[in-house]
Amino acid sequence: MTAFRIEEMDCANEVSILRRALTPLVGNPDRLEFDVLSRRMRVDMDGLALRPDDVVAAVARTGMRAAPETAGRPGVVPGSLPSASQRHHHGHAHCRGDCQSHGPADGHGHPMSSEHGHDHVQADLQATATRPAQIPALAGCSCCGGACAVPIPGDASSGLLSLLPSGLTALWQRQSSLLLCAVSGIALAAGIGVEWARSGSLLAVFAESGVPHAATLVLWLAAAVTGAWRVLPRALHSVRTLRPDMNLLMVTAVIGAAAIGQFFEGASVAFLFAVANQLESWSVDRARSAIAALLDISPSRALLLSRPGDVGGDVAGDVVAGMGGALTGTPVETAVENVPVGSRILIRAGDRVPLDGTVAAGSSDIDQSPITGESMPVPKRAGEPVYAGTINGGGVLEVLTTRAASDTTLARILHMVEAAQSRRARAVQWVDRFAAVYTPAMLAVAALVAVVPPLFFGGAWSARVYEALVVLVIACPCALVISTPVSIVAGLTSAARNGVLVKGGSFLELPASLTAVAFDKTGTLTLGRPRVARVLPVDGHPQVRDAASALRIAAALEGPSSHPLARAIVQHARQVPGAGLDDGATASDHRTLPGLGAEGVVDGARWRIGNRRYFAQDGPQHGPSGGAESIGTDDADAGSSVLLWNDAGLAAVMELEDDLRPDARAVLDDLRAAGLHRMVMLTGDNAATAARVAVACGVTDIRADLLPADKTAAVAALVAEGERVAMVGDGVNDAPALATAHLGIAMGGIGSDAAIETADITLMSDDLGKLPWLVRHSRRTLGVIRQNIGFALGLKALFLGLAVFQVASLWMAIVADIGGSFLVIMNGLRLLRPKA
Structure with a gap:
């Protein structure tokens, strides 16, 4: 799967647009995966004559921008920036490729590679104190004159930006939507100021009586253009695909307002819709930051004592004395991504655990609440696991790492929370289906409002066209579409932070x-930790004389098993002299029977161990006196019965208990x-x-x-x-x-x-x-979703009624729409604060 970063993908509407645009390219929509939370799209291009550039170009036609992702620091939340020492700088997707002739290095010792037609520079900027502008691939090259450093294709302004300094270009790539929104707002406010100064009345501005001043007209047109700049390509795409959406509704309203001379209201619609889009982006960032905060609890550096295969078992050969025992090696601070599996690391008292591992020396209490939500610290001793992101207590631990930084329990949790976005809730699916029918229906209603009254009942066309534009603005399903995904994302994030x-x-x-x-x-x-309560040898069995000899054979048979009862028997045997696995008994020709028990050859005889069902199936029909007849006498008081037997008969009964x-x-x-x-x-x-x-x-x-x-x-x-x-x-x-x-x-x-x-x-x-x-959290989440859907639809119905009676204006409708979006977003984000 090839991953692409799409900054404009904030809600299900953008996902629907992208899916429609890319399905003809890949043939099967199942080849596409979308993750709104990380603004990431994955495309399965295996077996297709398809390049990343083709995907980038197809996304550009929708008015959005795609950038193929490169790997950052292992364990980083997908879509976030890699560490400063490993940043990749993307080249222009349509560079001719001659840049690759510069060789494996860029002249400053920075390694270069080519991937999918893009140039990448992986430079340790911190180590060399090199600024991006000093790297030739970023400052420009002989074949494209610096085009390798310009924005991704599909940005309508990418050609102009090649003339700007690299700093402004980078700012535009990161914050273009916010900048356009800000320019639109400033131009709108400036136009209001000019008209206020000219007329002396602010009410006259909002009433838009008379012809505006030329400067005002220019400012309001600028506000309309910059506010709708990002929306216009998507609106055109919806026309080409005959799939009307909210972007088309807004652009139609802006153009229609200008056509009937309502320049202020057209500019207001464009600006406030841009604000609504910024709110969507902010809501996704807010939910995503809540998950990213989990990553921050995992340190980026570890105190390395030794790597696998180090001679002497340590890096420097000194001895560090720690609580709980002597810890070997002088710790060397190392980035977690450079710590291989099997290394030994030092975790001091009060430090966060940087990597998953097993305690090799020392003892302490670990606060696992950041991952599990447990309220009490968990004691950790030699042989017990620890997890990245948890907090060490008062002891010093030497830990043998068992996972790489990109594969820790915390990293996998973060990945699965993000992947969960592709498994859409029924409420999200319902909203998507509803919006697909609702949007064209409201376009038809607006057309009827504009045409039917003047044709059949008389009246001014301009007034009815204006009311139709109000209907279009009211019809925008922005609040409805964003309400459910925001609530779901917040609910998932809250659950993850609570250990679910x-x-x-x-x-x-x-x-x-x-x-x-x-x-x-x-x-x-x-509790799942059964313990052996009693071992009852059967009198007269030729190979089993006492409890120790029975446990010795049982431990050999149960040693390979991971079943809780088997582990309990092995652990108990180790505490009985002459009965543990270290005392020489091994089982050959071993076989595990799920749900029954196990069998194998011990000391030359075939033994079986298991539950009563297994004994009833394969147990001997003869044996020492008091054997088969005695195995169920204490069942009412005992726990689980594990039986040991061979062809000579039943040898022992082990009773295990598991506390509630x-x-x-x-x-x-x-x-x-x-x-x-x-x-x-x-x-x-x-x-x-x-x-x-x-x-x-x-x-x-x-x-x-x-x-x-x-x-x-x-x-x-x-x-x-x-x-x-x-x-x-x-x-x-x-x-x-x-x-x-x-x-x-x-x-x-x-x-x-x-x-x-x-x-x-x-x-x-x-x-x-x-x-x-x-259960309570699920019901609370559904309650918030229902509140949001009801509020969004109720607000639409209210203003639609006001429009029919010619009470609502364009700016009132857009303020109501943006207000509705803001309220449903804030209501959904309440779920980030989990209740007990």
Whole structure:
């Protein structure tokens, strides 16, 4: 996918224009991806005879500008500027290419490369103290005389800008829309000032009585032209494609006002519509900045102790004494993008963690709230993970990095929040469909207002044309179109900042309509950290004499498994002398049976370990006395039963218990109070264990002894019954069930890549209390969206009625439109402040 930066892409209207313009070029609209939040468009050009220049030219025909993106600092929010030491300067897209003959360097030692017909200079400006103007590719070259440094093709003023100093050119590229808006406003105000001074009455200016002074006329025409400069190409594009939009409405109103001599009102419409566009841009920047603020919590530099393969294991060979143990190496401050995976870094007390990694030495408490929303610091010891952007407490840590800067948990969260914009909410889709019909319908209404009264009822044509122009301005769906995306973006951002990663606007809407929640037991309703409570050897088994010998074999069989019960058995075995994996027992010919257990050869004998279902299928029909007959006697009081056996019979029964989450019952009560009437527990454990947990947390609908396929079938049955179902699980074993539910919610995503990839929503910490918050946040977001849509449509209806009775004027209509846009934007941005 080739990425393009499009500064003017602020809402769904621009996305629709771009999609229509580029679909004939790529053949399939699925090859196009749009991210309004980062103003980025991605085009899949694989297998197409298509160059980036062709895309740039097609975008230019819509009145917008596209620039192929280059890579900046790893981990930077897509679309934001790279670090100062790695900035790429884009060349002109239509340079002949002779510039490449300058060689691999530019004469100042700055490396140059060519990509897609563009020249790029990657210069360490800080290290060489070189200004951009000193780099020949930026100051100009022999083949194009400096054209390589001019704006992107498609900017209507790009030819003129080649005559300006490079500083003004750069300013224009960054702030052209704002500058044009400012010039339009100044010209409009200056014209008002001239007329006020000439007539002596400000009311006369607004009434526009008489012919304006020549200077006033020039100023107001300048205000109209500069205010509509960015809109005019888009309006022309809508005419060529026979797809009328808000840009055409505004340009028609401006031209029509000038045609009937209403120069002040035409200039006012152009200026205020430019202000409305600036508001749209500001609202996107505001929401985007809220996400970018997350990136700021991740340091740009790390204290490097050693890289993989360094002799002696450190950079300088000295010793740094730290709390929690001796830490080796003298730290060298290094940019995070230059720290390879497998390096050792130092994290001092109070520092933010720069990269994901595993604690190699030291101990401390880590504040993970910037990512997970957890209120309490989490203790970290050797072997435990830490995450970029979190805050170290009072200890000093030596950390072995496990991810590059561009692939940290924080960077992936930011990427997924931005990618979520392409998954549009139903409310956004409804607004898009409505606007597509509404805009041409209002054009027809305006035409009827202009033509029908003079033809059939008499009256002045100019008055009716004026009212038709008022209708056009009122009809502008700007506030309606921007209201929903702003609310969705703000809602997604707020959720991410609260430790809830939502993969799209459609998934942000769903929690508001849920009626049932299906919970996995282990790791969801319980803590997910089972512990071995008892090991019961079976008397008379020839190979198992005591608990230690049983645990030794069990640990060998469970060692390769990542299942929580298997990990608990291995951990318990390590605490029993002679039973751990380090004591020599290994399993060959090992095989894992999902939902059942495992088998393998230990000490020359084939052993099996697993649940009662597995034992019932493959267990021996004979064995020592008290074997098979005794395995279920304590089920009512015990936790999960794990059985160990071979052909000689049942050897041992291990009872494991998993403690209930302290807040589980309160969370389920909160969900019921919110109207989710049905709570279901799905578990692979036996019925007695499931019942014990269910009683403790208040669940009455229990489905026990389930394989992963059975969980999927249970969720499908709930859906078939007409319930709106959310499945809450760990995101790995429960993946099929998560996909089957209307909404899949994964727990503890901060420690699980699979959770982030599998579920629709991920609770980044193991905080079940985020579920009621999510339901309330979803309903609050939908409430704001409904408020915005109702307000925007109500305002249109009000002023349409005023126009019919010839009460509304052009400037009143545009002020109402811009005021409506401002209010819906501010209302949507309220969601950035999450409620408890």
